[in-house]
Amino acid sequence: MAGAGDKVDYVFKVVLIGDSAVGKSQILARFARNEFSLDSKATIGVEFQTRTLVIEHKSVKAQIWDTAGQERQGEKCSQWRHHTIPYHLSSETYHVLLPNKLTTSHACYFNNCRYRAVTSAYYRGALGALLVYDITKRQSFDHIPRWLEELRGHADKNIVIMLVGNKSDLEEERAVSTEDAKEFAEKENLFFLETSAMQATNVENAFQTVLTEIFKIHS
Ligand code: GDP
Ligand code: MG
Numbered sequence: 001m002a003g004a005g006d007k008v009d010y011v012f013k014v015v016l017i018g019d020s021a022v023g024k025s026q027i028l029a030r031f032a033r034n035e036f037s038l039d040s041k042a043t044i045g046v047e048f049q050t051r052t053l054v055i056e057h058k059s060v061k062a063q064i065w066d067t068a069g070q071e072r073q074g075e076k077c078s079q080w081r082h083h084t085i086p087y088h089l090s091s092e093t094y095h096v097l098l099p100n101k102l103t104t105s106h107a108c109y110f111n112n113c114r115y116r117a118v119t120s121a122y123y124r125g126a127l128g129a130l131l132v133y134d135i136t137k138r139q140s141f142d143h144i145p146r147w148l149e150e151l152r153g154h155a156d157k158n159i160v161i162m163l164v165g166n167k168s169d170l171e172e173e174r175a176v177s178t179e180d181a182k183e184f185a186e187k188e189n190l191f192f193l194e195t196s197a198m199q200a201t202n203v204e205n206a207f208q209t210v211l212t213e214i215f216k217i218h219s
Contacts, residue, residue, distance in 0.1 A: 007059060008052060008059050008060075008061045009058040009059045009060065010058060010059070010060045010061065010215070010218070010219065011060075011061045011063055012060060012061070012062055012063065012127050012128060012211060012214050012215075012218075013048075013063045013065065013125050013126045013127055013128075014062060014063070014064050014065070014126065014127065014128035014129065014130065014207070014210060014211070014214075015064075015065045015067075015122060015123060015126045015128075015129045015130075015151075015155075016028060016064065016065065016066045016067070016129075016130050016132060017067075017129060017130070017131055017132070017147050017150075017151060018130075018131055018132035018133055018140065018143075018144075018147060018164075019133065019134070019137070019139070019140040019143050021134070021137075022132045022133055022134040022137070022140050022166055022167075023132060023134060023166040023167060023195075023197050024066055024130075024132050025066055026197035026198070027130065027132065027164070027166060027195065027197045027203055027206075028049055028064050028066045029197070030197045030200055030203045031051060031062075031064065031203050031204065031207050032049040032050070032051050032064065033049075034200070036197055036198055036200075038198075047065075047066055047067075048063050048064055048065040048066065049063075049064055049066070050062060050063050050064070051064075053208075053211065055211060055212055055215045056215065056219075058215070058219065060211060060215060062207065062211055064207075065122060065126070067122060122154075123151070123154035123155045124154075125156075126155050126156065126159060127156060127158070127159060127160065127214045127217075127218065128159060128160040128161070128162070128210040128211065128213070128214050129151055129155065129159055129160070129161045129162070129210075130162050130164050130206060130207075130210065131144060131147055131148060131151065131161055131162065131163050131164065131190070132164045132166050133163075133164070133165055133166070133176065133181075134165075134166055134167050135165045135166065135167050135168060135170065135174050135175065135176050135194060136167055136170050136173040136174060136175050136176075137175060137176075138175040138176060141165075141175075141176040141180075141181065144163065144184070148161075148188060148190075158217055160191070160210050160213045160214050160217070161188075161190045161191065162190065162191040162192070162193065162206050162209060162210050163181060163184070163185045163188075163190045163191065163192045163193075164192075164193055164194075164195050164206055165178070165181050165192075165193070165194040165195070166194075166195050166196065166197060167196060167197075167198070168194040168195060168196045168199075168201055168202070169196040169198050169199045169201070178194060181194075191209055191210065191213070193205060193206045193209070
């Protein structure tokens with residue numbers, strides 16, 4: 001693996017999308033830091049983490065974006081235009097800060113604002129996406145077509161998409177068959193893998209596949 005001071009040949013932005021609680025942040029924690037936590041906090045705003053890997057002798061920095069910003073479907077906030085969300089850029093973490101006056105009682109209202117403000121910035125420049133559902137939550141799979149529609153509406157035409165059925169360690173609670181997901185992925189021309197962020201199964205493989213495919217298209 002390339003070290004921090006090494007030269008980077010490519011930076012590829014990849015976004016994580018899917019319903020809340022499917023395991024997006026833990027998939028990212030596993031990939032970026034080889035960590036996993038069972039009491040994962042809900043993601044606030046947007047952040048990205050990076051990891052540099054070598055693909056065909058080139059140093060490729062993967063910039064993986066994670067959010068909770070687009071997960072809520074609520075009433076549209078009519079006043080979102082009046083808010084400007086300040087951005088704070090630290091070395092490798094990108095946070096969308098909450099407006100000062102925001103309190104938890106405004107969460108739903110704010111989520112709509114955030115949804116509006118962040119969606120296009122989130123997808124801008126993304127060359128890859130992990131479209132994640134939870135194999136134990138049928139609804140999270142049923143929502144995949146909507147996520148795909150949003151992704152295709154906002155992202156690069158050539159975006160490389162991997163459908164990811166996470167929590168494969170919970171086989172006894174499975175609610176989505178591998179065959180159904182595979183069939184959907186084939187129909188929509190997506191890569192497909194089942195992962196477990198908890199057991200570190202296929203997480204590396206999922207990112208490697210997407211990044212290698214992006215590399216083939218863009219190098
Ligand atoms: P997000 O809202 O999509 O970012 O979901 P999180 O990453 O916050 O995960 C939601 C919950 O699912 C947390 O309690 C995680 O610990 C748990 N979780 C995430 N990945 C896995 C997994 O592969 N297996 C199991 N059993 N639990 C997981
Ligand atoms: Mg999260």
